[in-house]
Amino acid sequence: MEEEIKTTCLHDRHVDLGALMSPFAGYDMPIQYKGITEEHNAVRQEVGVFDVSHMGEVRVKGPEAEKFVNHIFVNDVTGAPDGQIFYGMMCLENGGTVDDLLVYKVNDNEFFLVINASNIDKDVAWIMKNAEGFDVQIADESLYYGEVAIQGPKAEETVEKVLGIPVADIKFYNFNVLHLDGEDVIVSRTGYTGEDGFEVYASHDFTRKVWDKLMEAGVQPCGLGCRDTLRFEVGLPLYGDELTEEISPIEASLSMFVKLDKPEFVGKEALARQKAEGVKRRIVGLELEGNAIPRHGYPVEMNGEQIGEITTGYRSISTGRSVAMAMINKPYDKLGTEVEVRIRKKTFPAKVVKKRFYDKSYKK
Amino acid sequence: MSTVKDDLRYAESHEWVKLEGDIATVGISDYAQHALGDIVYVDMPEVGDEVEAGEVFGAVESVKAASDLLSPVSGTVEAVNEILEDAPESINADAYENWIMKVKVSDPAELEALLDAAAYAKLCENE
Structure with a gap:
């Protein structure tokens, strides 16, 4: 069955900019605007902005939110301060990777999971299935959120001056929830380029305003083409290439994110065996x-x-x-x-x- | 908009060819270089290689992907454009000036099967 191609809330902007558009993870996405090399260099040397609204967002709430996240996630969120972010994977019992993701700790009873666009349906089903018996509510908020990533050595200056959002105090892999234009906007110091940068999660309306302000200020729009070349150069994995259901985090040389000293999580036994016996x-x-x-x-x-x-x-x-x-x-x-x-x-x-x-x- | 030069013949796979005597000069079209984006590598045959019409003779690579080059003619490679070894991006600058190989053709009649400029322009329009 052929599924209809989806678009992000910035799709019309990409088309107006003359971007080369191509299907990615079910979305019609910009691959490049001017050229991959130029966009890549903008991020390495100055600043660039990506539409990453295709990414999925899942909110986990409830008295057992921390316990549940630790159950489905190989990294350890136990006792973390509010506002901290963790990178890690969800794994099958056999150690194969369901997805790699970011986990944002809002508070002890609330976590925000950012997952790959290509895996949204699969991940949500898998999370729901594993949530049985836990006192948590799971909400797929992927359709609500737009997301842009502002990346590069001038990202902090750009977000502060062009968007008027204070971010200098946000530490690497931390986030703030700001109340702006009547809504909660999530701003994190994260990215997928190896450069300093921020990711902004907000409603479609707010996301369009952010994008338009950045374009007016002359910030380079960057497509998925250079997103891949940038992440690749700094050794970051892409789900589908370096991680799949057939590739475990240990095989992907990402064992530093697998916390085998946690009491339990899905896949722990298999991953512990791989680590002990070698892959x-x-x-x-x-x-x-x-x-x-x-x-x-x-x-x-x-x-x-x-x-x-x-x-x-x-x-x-x-x-x-x-x-x-x-x-x-x-x-x-x-x-x-x-x-x-x-x-x-x-x-x-x-x-x-x-x-x-x-580096x-x-x-x- | 990409340019199509009148005095060339074109393959549906976007190579152009110009026949002078029994020597065919082969490159890729402006449409093709535009569709590929920044070209970072051209995998060229070696002088003396036999090439066949419709068969792969090399590849042109953008940052993102490799695309096979199909020879529009059959024959023996007489020369390759060494400029492309160090400056593959020259094709982006001018796809018609920066040819890829010259072939001593074994059957000049093969060119009849290729598209003329008008037919090729139409093909690009419909892609």
């Missing part, structure tokens, strides 16, 4: 010799045998190097291991490197 394969970084570009799905080989595959690859815009994240069988995942990447008919030498190709510059 058979792991996401690593690769750097290629030469100019050929590795892409998702290309085979990684050693002595003519396939030992893995590329999950994301680019010519890094910030460094000019051909680099990739790849799922590689052990023991070939060790730093410095020399492998080959098959690109069309030829193979190209590559080396296992750290999967951070460009993050968060303001902590």
Whole structure:
């Protein structure tokens, strides 16, 4: 069955700006306005704004909200201060990843979950199913919220001056709820670019006002094209590439977010076993010799045998190097291991490197 | 709007070809470079390679994706445009000036099967 394509509350703005539009996660989204390279550089060097209204938002409320979030989430929110944000995953019993998400702690009885657009229906069903027996209410607020991400070294200055929203005091991975124009607006110091930045969650009306003010001030609109190149360069995973229901956070080299000292959570047993016994394969970084570009799905080989595959690859815009994240069988995942990447008919030498190709510059 | 040059023939897969004697110069159209966006790599054949009409002879890559290049003619590669090795973005600047390969054609009649400028312009309009 073909589903009708959805649009965000900023869709008409993208079309008016002449953006190259393409379906992503069921939404007609801007891939680029001027060009991926220019938009990428704007975020690395100054500031850019993304429409990320397609993202999903789920609110968990109730006396057992904290206990329930800890049940479905691999990171540990126990006793966290209000206003703190956690990154982590929801996992299946077998350790495979349902989704990666941000969890905003509003207070002990209320958490706000930000999930991937492509997984909204699946996640909500999964959350609901796992909520049985917990004293919580779950609300899918995805259709209410618009979201923009303002990212780059000048993000703080831009949000304060152009939007008039005070954010200098918000720490990295923290948020404030502000009462603006008669509604609650969530502003967090988060993003998906490796740069300092903010994400603003509000009604569609407020989101349009935010976008229009930023456009009037000349802030560069940025599409999903450079969102991917930016997150990739700093080694952040994308669900569907580095994380899937077949890939656990341990295999994705994200075990630092999996808190095995928690009493229980869905998937704990499997993930603890993977960590203790080791996994058979792991996401690593690769750097290629030469100019050929590795892409998702290309085979990684050693002595003519396939030992893995590329999950994301680019010519890094910030460094000019051909680099990739790849799922590689052990023991070939060790730093410095020399492998080959098959690109069309030829193979190209590559080396296992750290999967951070460009240093993050968060303001902590 | 993208430009279509009158004196060239075009493949439906957006390559252009210009025949002079038995040498065909091949590139991608302005429409194609525009649709691809910033070009960061051109995977070119080697001089002496045999290419066949309708078959892959290389790829042109934007930041986002790789697109196969299909040869509009059959023959032997006589030259590749070495400028593209260091400056693939030249194609974005001028897709007709910056050719990709020159082929010594084995069957000049193959060009008859390609689109003329008017037909190609119409194809682009409908895409």
